[in-house]
Amino acid sequence: MDAWLRALTFSTGYNTSLVTLGAMLLGASAGMIGSFILLRKRSLVSDAISHATLPGLTVAFIVMALLFGDGRWLPGLMIGAGLSAAFGLWGVQHISERTRLGEDSAIGAILSTLFGLGVVLITVIQAMNTGGQAGLTGYLVGATAGMLAGEAQLIAACALLLLIAVFMLRREFLLVCFDAEYAATNGVRAQRVDMLMLLLLLAVTVIGLKVTGLILVVALTIIPPVTGRFWTDRPLRMVAIAAICGALAGYLGVTLSSVRTGLPTGPLIVLSAFFLFVLSLLFSPRRGMVAMLAAHYRFKTKVHLRQGLLALARQEAIYDALTLRVLRRHGFIRRDNVPTPLGLAAARDAEHEEQLWSLYRSLYPDEAAHLDHLGLEPISDCLPPDTVMSLESRMHPPLRSAL
Amino acid sequence: MADFLMLSLVPLVVAVIISLTCALLGNFLVLRRQSLIGDAISHVALPGIVASFLITGTLAASAMMVGAGVAALVTVAMIELIKHLGRVESSAAMGVAFTAIFALGVLMLEWNDASGVHLDVEHALYGNLESLIWFEGQHWLSLFDRQALADLPPQLARVTWVGLLVLAFVIVVWRPLVVGSFDPAFAASIQARPILTDLLLVVMVAITAIAAFEAVGSIIVIAMFICPAAAARLMTNHLGHQIAWSQAFALISAVLGYVLAGYGPGWIGVDASLSAAGMIASIAGLILLLACVFGPHRCRESSQAVSDA
Amino acid sequence: MKASRIDDPAISRSPLAIQGLTVSYGQKPVVYSVDFITPPGSLTAIVGPNGAGKSTMLKAALGIKRRLSGEVLVYGEPYEQQSCHVAYVPQRNSVDWDFPATVLDVVVMGLFRDLRWWQLTRRHHRDMALECLCRVGMEAFAKRQIGQLSGGQQQRVFLARALAQSADLTILDEPFAGVDAATEKAIVEVLKSLKRQGKTLLCVHHDLSTVRDYFDHVLLLNVRRIAAGPVDKAFTEKTLQEAYGGRLSSLQLEQIVMPSATTQKV
Numbered sequence: 001m002d003a004w005l006r007a008l009t010f011s012t013g014y015n016t017s018l019v020t021l022g023a024m025l026l027g028a029s030a031g032m033i034g035s036f037i038l039l040r041k042r043s044l045v046s047d048a049i050s051h052a053t054l055p056g057l058t059v060a061f062i063v064m065a066l067l068f069g070d071g072r073w074l075p076g077l078m079i080g081a082g083l084s085a086a087f088g089l090w091g092v093q094h095i096s097e098r099t100r101l102g103e104d105s106a107i108g109a110i111l112s113t114l115f116g117l118g119v120v121l122i123t124v125i126q127a128m129n130t131g132g133q134a135g136l137t138g139y140l141v142g143a144t145a146g147m148l149a150g151e152a153q154l155i156a157a158c159a160l161l162l163l164i165a166v167f168m169l170r171r172e173f174l175l176v177c178f179d180a181e182y183a184a185t186n187g188v189r190a191q192r193v194d195m196l197m198l199l200l201l202l203a204v205t206v207i208g209l210k211v212t213g214l215i216l217v218v219a220l221t222i223i224p225p226v227t228g229r230f231w232t233d234r235p236l237r238m239v240a241i242a243a244i245c246g247a248l249a250g251y252l253g254v255t256l257s258s259v260r261t262g263l264p265t266g267p268l269i270v271l272s273a274f275f276l277f278v279l280s281l282l283f284s285p286r287r288g289m290v291a292m293l294a295a296h297y298r299f300k301t302k303v304h305l306r307q308g309l310l311a312l313a314r315q316e317a318i319y320d321a322l323t324l325r326v327l328r329r330h331g332f333i334r335r336d337n338v339p340t341p342l343g344l345a346a347a348r349d350a351e352h353e354e355q356l357w358s359l360y361r362s363l364y365p366d367e368a369a370h371l372d373h374l375g376l377e378p379i380s381d382c383l384p385p386d387t388v389m390s391l392e393s394r395m396h397p398p399l400r401s402a403l
Numbered sequence: 404m405a406d407f408l409m410l411s412l413v414p415l416v417v418a419v420i421i422s423l424t425c426a427l428l429g430n431f432l433v434l435r436r437q438s439l440i441g442d443a444i445s446h447v448a449l450p451g452i453v454a455s456f457l458i459t460g461t462l463a464a465s466a467m468m469v470g471a472g473v474a475a476l477v478t479v480a481m482i483e484l485i486k487h488l489g490r491v492e493s494s495a496a497m498g499v500a501f502t503a504i505f506a507l508g509v510l511m512l513e514w515n516d517a518s519g520v521h522l523d524v525e526h527a528l529y530g531n532l533e534s535l536i537w538f539e540g541q542h543w544l545s546l547f548d549r550q551a552l553a554d555l556p557p558q559l560a561r562v563t564w565v566g567l568l569v570l571a572f573v574i575v576v577w578r579p580l581v582v583g584s585f586d587p588a589f590a591a592s593i594q595a596r597p598i599l600t601d602l603l604l605v606v607m608v609a610i611t612a613i614a615a616f617e618a619v620g621s622i623i624v625i626a627m628f629i630c631p632a633a634a635a636r637l638m639t640n641h642l643g644h645q646i647a648w649s650q651a652f653a654l655i656s657a658v659l660g661y662v663l664a665g666y667g668p669g670w671i672g673v674d675a676s677l678s679a680a681g682m683i684a685s686i687a688g689l690i691l692l693l694a695c696v697f698g699p700h701r702c703r704e705s706s707q708a709v710s711d712a
Numbered sequence: 713m714k715a716s717r718i719d720d721p722a723i724s725r726s727p728l729a730i731q732g733l734t735v736s737y738g739q740k741p742v743v744y745s746v747d748f749i750t751p752p753g754s755l756t757a758i759v760g761p762n763g764a765g766k767s768t769m770l771k772a773a774l775g776i777k778r779r780l781s782g783e784v785l786v787y788g789e790p791y792e793q794q795s796c797h798v799a800y801v802p803q804r805n806s807v808d809w810d811f812p813a814t815v816l817d818v819v820v821m822g823l824f825r826d827l828r829w830w831q832l833t834r835r836h837h838r839d840m841a842l843e844c845l846c847r848v849g850m851e852a853f854a855k856r857q858i859g860q861l862s863g864g865q866q867q868r869v870f871l872a873r874a875l876a877q878s879a880d881l882t883i884l885d886e887p888f889a890g891v892d893a894a895t896e897k898a899i900v901e902v903l904k905s906l907k908r909q910g911k912t913l914l915c916v917h918h919d920l921s922t923v924r925d926y927f928d929h930v931l932l933l934n935v936r937r938i939a940a941g942p943v944d945k946a947f948t949e950k951t952l953q954e955a956y957g958g959r960l961s962s963l964q965l966e967q968i969v970m971p972s973a974t975t976q977k978v
Binding site for chain 1: 433436437438439441442446485488489490491492494495496497498499502503505506507509510513514525528529622623625626628629630633636637664668673675676677678680681682683684685687688689691695698700701702703
């Protein structure tokens with residue numbers, strides 16, 4: 001606990017702080033670019049990209065090992081990973097556009113074959129018997145322990161650059177996500193912007209490899225955006241929330257991993273992000289599960305209550321068990337389903353209310369079409385008093401003349 | 404020859420059976436645009452196995468299977484929950500669920516330092532096809548020898564049973580499966596229970612993935628769920644023929660991949676062997692690539708039908 | 713108490729009786745408290761503006777969508793027990809036409825109920841499917857891959873599949889959407905011939921100008937039931953105005969309800 005507190009306040013030394021900062025920047029940029037990808041409904045493209053880095057990583061490792069005797073130089077590995085990921089991305093695009101296969105098949109095919117190829121190449125490296133091959137497996141699940149200061153600086157700097165790039169391009173991205181055709185009429189080259197978006201996604205994936213590992217880097221581009229979606233309907237706000245969630249996940253993950261030696265950073269970052277996601281899924285006031293289920297239950301009860309009362313007013317038999325239960329609970333019917341005086345009064349009110357609404361709908365069909373609640377709410381809460389008055393008077397003309 | 408019997412026969416047969424089984428189910432996954440469910444399920448087998456190891460303390464096959472099965476069910480339930488209650492698009496829901504569970508698996512593994520007991524991420528991904536050695540298989544006659552047969556690696560029997568189960572499933576549920584894949588609303592209206600069929604299909608995928616996972620690792624499973632079926636789709640417009648093609652492609656990938664990985668380096672004078680699982684996946688991808696370029700039905704039939712849809 | 717309801721002859725004889733049906737997406741009801749008793753042997757159009765819940769109502773009635781409240785009876789029994797009496801034609805664009813199947817394969821799907829899992833599709837099944845294809849004028853296309861068909865041809869194939877089900881009630885979801893004139897005519901002919909055989913048809917329809925020519929009953933829907941009954945009685949300027957709000961100009965309205973426009977003046 002103490003160790004965690006120290007890590008949380010950046011007081012565990014230069015290297016750890018640097019890694020923490022790098023992971024936060026990475027999380028933020030992955031969250032931002034991931035949001036646009038989510039809006040394009042192509043979230044799992046990043047899964048294909050990340051798995052496709054493996055052959056590039058291994059080839060780069062082999063080449064560097066043959067040339068310099070050590071294949072673990074991070075920038076070289078990142079370039080290799082980037083190139084093969086680009087190939088994978090091209091493959092996914094090509095298969096889903098040019099053939100009849102869906103994007104899901106394209107992603108799955110590219111992901112598994114390129115990863116398979118990478119695995120074959122890893123066995124090649126093992127057969128070559130050069131040093132440092134253990135360093136490669138770190139890219140599978142990520143390893144920040146023992147990361148060099150230079151490596152951490154590189155990751156942080158790249159992540160910062162990406163963050164700035166995504167921030168600058170956010171409007172173009174949004175236009176393309178929202179409506180590619182409209183964007184094209186506005187002079188935005190939709191295809192080029194789309195490609196740029198995917199390239200930035202690729203860059204985030206490659207940078208994140210060392211931190212979370214290639215299987216889990218996908219999570220950084222999917223979970224924070226989905227989390228952001230729970231809190232707002234406005235896209236740019238969602239991007240901002242996703243960035244914050246990503247940064248927070250990076251912060252929590254890295255600091256948690258410093259609590260004990262040997263704890264993997266990648267899974268902790270992902271689980272932190274997932275924790276934030278679960279909180280949002282459950283408790284977001286707008287789309288959270290608790291709020292939605294409660295609202296659905298209330299709504300269902302309301303519908304049954306109104307239908308039951310109308311049936312009482314029209315003296316129709318009620319069969320629906322839930323309707324009967326709701327009426328009974330309000331004291332509108334007795335246990336033997338005979339309406340109580342209270343129930344009859346409520347039924348008269350409901351009938352009256354219903355008549356007012358239906359009069360309103362026939363008199364002002366246009367306005368009625370724009371109302372959401374469709375007459376379940378009391379009419380006096382929804383319409384201005386003078387409208388209600390005029391409806392009332394139209395409904396009971398004889399009463400008025402008597403007065 | 405004795406070498407082949409002892410070292411290669413069982414892995415080859417296991418690889419072939421798994422490839423055929425995965426490719427058979429894969430046809431429906433590809434047609435239903437659910438290919439990635441196989442991906443998600445095979446990723447969560449590892450966490451399931453780790454959890455079962457931590458709870459039971461053994462690496463017995465039965466405990467591992469149960470653990471992986473529970474993990475698969477939890478993942479599927481989670482995906483559905485996130486999709487419906489959170490109103491998240493399905494591929495994103497899948498991404499959230501399987502990465503989180505996989506992360507949990509890796510964390511549990513490292514936290515308890517269970518890596519000493521032959522459980523690690525690499526093994527889970529690449530599998531270890533080459534370790535299925537049949538020690539008693541020293542002569543062709545061993546194939547008819549009761550005692551020698553009893554010594555066959557248990558994985559062989561397991562994947563055979565799973566293969567038969569999947570075959571039986573596809574035969575029995577064939578019509579509801581096809582109708583539900585083509586037109587779910589119509590299937591529901593004729594009481595073909597598309598939701599139940601859907602669920603059964605996912606359960607079959609999970610069983611296959613788990614049985615295969617233990618024997619050959621998850622990467623080959625994902626490749627075999629998708630590549631042969633996808634390539635087969637580009638060869639024909641007839642569902643029966645598509646399934647036949649997918650089986651042929653799966654067989655070719657398994658045999659060719661295994662042989663290339665085991666003997667390929669020897670042919671160019673290097674004394675080493677490569678990952679068979681990886682090679683099989685690569686060959687499957689290569690076949691798909693060829694189908695994408697040369698497949699007679701690689702494009703959609705008419706642009707008009709597409710614009711309507 | 714349950715028995716009394718089924719004793720109601722109008723309900724127990726109706727191919728599809730809907731009572732108090734409510735369906736909602738989230739908090740917004742798409743169909744609210746709709747009652748409708750389909751008259752046996754009728755050719756009924758379900759008409760209403762976009763988003764009025766026409767398709768949703770049918771899907772909820774068939775158990776494809778979950779309903780919030782209400783009850784649906786087919787000949788006085790719940791749908792699950794009576795589904796053999798009902799054929800459903802979904803919207804054409806709800807399926808993936810790139811599916812590897814031939815026209816005949818799709819029509820044979822209509823025989824689902826007659827085929828157990830161990831039975832192969834026999835010649836007489838195929839002959840029956842071909843006969844259904846003949847009735848919609850598509851017999852020449854039996855071997856064609858479904859992706860190669862035009863929109864109108866796809867719709868005819870769907871209709872042939874429903875014919876293969878030989879059901880008493882056929883429910884069609886927008887069978888005339890995006891089809892050519894020849895197909896529209898062919899489909900109407902088939903629907904009318906089914907009606908002559910005493911079958912009941914329920915059809916979501918968009919084109920207000922043809923309601924009078926094609927149908928004898930109508931259900932006007934806009935989330936609630938606006939009006940229902942024989943076309944002459946229920947399909948009037950007043951009910952249309954209420955269903956469509958101001959979305960129809962008075963000129964359009966006059967053209968649509970021409971035959972009775974003078975007598976039904978509000």
